[in-house]
Amino acid sequence: MKLTSQCVNDLLHSLRMRTDLLPLCDQHFRTMEPVLAPYNADYCIEFFRCTEKFCRRCFGERTGYATPRREDAPVISPNQPVCDRHGRPMFIISFSRQHNHVTYACAEADCGERAVRA
Numbered sequence: 701m702k703l704t705s706q707c708v709n710d711l712l713h714s715l716r717m718r719t720d721l722l723p724l725c726d727q728h729f730r731t732m733e734p735v736l737a738p739y740n741a742d743y744c745i746e747f748f749r750c751t752e753k754f755c756r757r758c759f760g761e762r763t764g765y766a767t768p769r770r771e772d773a774p775v776i777s778p779n780q781p782v783c784d785r786h787g788r789p790m791f792i793i794s795f796s797r798q799h800n801h802v803t804y805a806c807a808e809a810d811c812g813e814r815a816v817r818a
């Protein structure tokens with residue numbers, strides 16, 4: 701992956717995404733890894749990507765869980781929990797196989813909002 705200088709410049713002047721988060725894929729519940737990609741000619745995005753080999757699932761701070769499509773807007777999952785306080789998409793922080801539910805958390809630092817979905 702090649703970064704344009706514009707891309708890097710944008711990143712230096714924008715608030716960095718928290719890469720200390722460890723969101724789980726909403727389909728595999730695998731840990732996602734942070735990646736950096738040019739979104740279009742003058743805009744870069746940082747997002748998390750599922751580590752499952754053939755999974756293209758991503759989590760972005762603006763879009764939440766989405767599947768990117770080539771040269772088109774990403775398909776954003778409906779019905780994703782959004783933080784009441786910040787209005788931001790929440791990420792899956794844990795998954796309980798035993799109870800079969802997922803816990804979503806807000807990506808905002810120090811935000812204690814949680815949402816549980818069965």
Ligand SMILES: [Zn+2]
Nearest residue numbers: 725728750755
């Ligand atoms: Zn996945």
Ligand SMILES: [Zn+2]
Nearest residue numbers: 783786806811
């Ligand atoms: Zn929040």
